[in-house]
Amino acid sequence: MAMKVYGPAASTNVARVLVCLEEVGLDYELVPVDMTKGELKSPAHVSRNPFESRAISKYILRKGGSQLLREGNLSEAAMVDVWLEVESGHFDSAMSPIIFQCFVVPIFMGGTTDMKVVEENLEKLNKSLEVYEARLSKFKYLAGDFVSLADISHFPMAHYLLAGPHASVIDAYPHVKAWIADIMSRPSVKKVTELMEAAIRMN
């Protein structure tokens, strides 16, 4: 029986789950949830929650026997965990408000971008990217010289960064830029990026 994923493909959290399904080649069905119609708060949806995309992603990768978590190796698995935490605390935390202001507010809410919020978060993002640049100057990928969920987990936000008005922020970080290009060129990532773009076009 195919797994069901609830949510719009354009959502970064949903995209994160979809790419894992693509990586392990498990069958799935995407069940759209209309965020504008308040479906997220309906009892039917809440009862399927709380599910968090990183937890779901790990479940899928384990079930599919993927090597993207390295759970057979103590130190490698630890590095994957470290950089997943960094993604959450130092990348997403800055990217999320930028994406919200540059995409969601004008496109979905008909409002105006708050440039002050964008500036503050671009500053935070730059500080984080300095650390990423140092790391990726030493290793091909974040957890070491092997690709892992820590790298792939960045792709949804990276996609929106590249598609938005602040893409040039990565030009100052050549290793980061090359690493993003590498991740975005993975077949699984390309496929889900297409789903994300199609979902946005439908709006």
Place this chain on the structure above:
Amino acid sequence: MAPVKVFGPAMSTNVARVLVCLEEVGAEYEVVNIDFQAMEHKSPEHLARNPFGQIPAFQDGDIVLFESRAIAKYVLRKYSKSAGVDLLREGDLKEAAMVDVWTEVEAHTYNPALSPVVYECLIYPAMRGVPTNQKVVEESLEKLKKVLDVYEARLSKHDYLAGDFLSFADLNHFPYTHYFMGTPHASLFDAYPHVKAWWERLAARPSVKKISANMPLKF
């Protein structure tokens, strides 16, 4: 085998997150203080351990880690078998997923609602000499009540968050909740009997009691 090292003040919530796991598995460890007043967290030595200049950092021989949840998981994976504990449940697909889910919930939903109350009521007045921002406290308490509604429903069905077994997910809640109980709003939990009972079970654990002893509520 040399004891592992945890870098950071023992009273820090994120250091405590790691320490309670070390206690649960009975591992030998050493806490190495990092002096924030002296900007030690931004020293080259510490930045080599944690490039973001934060605490905790961790060292086990050649292995150097940062990010408290990642460190804690490493500790649990390394020592669980010999200690006879299984707080991650990585041998069981479904159980491991539930541990992950509720660990994420703590990080992304519970903590963001609860920690501002701790910062405003305890930490900022003590460390920065600023008065409590009541507006932030009120807004956070409102969010926290909604979160506790979900926790109450969950803990009415299971003794612990991931199921009927204690896990890493439950332990993650200890450090900030410990400090919350030192704020004037501790009685909020009285309205959620299953949550309160769950918290009391956690607080009674020898590991939690031991680490709490270094986390004074008045500072």
